[in-house]
Amino acid sequence: MEVGKEVRTEEFRVSGNELVEQVKELVHQGNIRRIVIKDQDGKVLMELPLTIGVVGALLLPTLAAIGVIAALVTQCTIAVERIV
Numbered sequence: 430m431e432v433g434k435e436v437r438t439e440e441f442r443v444s445g446n447e448l449v450e451q452v453k454e455l456v457h458q459g460n461i462r463r464i465v466i467k468d469q470d471g472k473v474l475m476e477l478p479l480t481i482g483v484v485g486a487l488l489l490p491t492l493a494a495i496g497v498i499a500a501l502v503t504q505c506t507i508a509v510e511r512i513v
Contacts, residue, residue, distance in 0.1 A: 434512050436462060441507045448499040448507070449492060452477075455509055456488065465508040466498060474498050474505070 443451050448466070455461050456479065464477040475498060477491060498505070 437511050437513050439509045439511060441509070442504060443507060444504055445499040445502045448502075448505060449496050451507060452495055453492070455507070460512050461509055462512050463510040465510075466495065467506040467508065468502055469504050469506075471506070474502070 441451065452464060452466075455464060461479050463479060465473055466475045466477075467473055475494065
């Protein structure tokens with residue numbers, strides 16, 4: 430982490446069918462350090478560390494995996510570490 434930068438964590442509850450779109454939106458914001466997807470019980474299903482330059486074709490396999498998770502869960506939580 431960069432010196433002098435603060436990391437803030439936010440959590441969002443979304444339904445399974447909103448999961449992929451929400452993750453895409455968060456990635457495009459650009460100040461996200463890590464995304465963690467949890468099920469209703471708080472169990473971590475996937476961690477997605479983001480670095481500068483993780484875009485486009487590199488993200489496609491991850492989005493496909495998130496799509497599979499979305500098909501299996503009805504509700505989930507997205508925890509986002511944001512650099513402020």
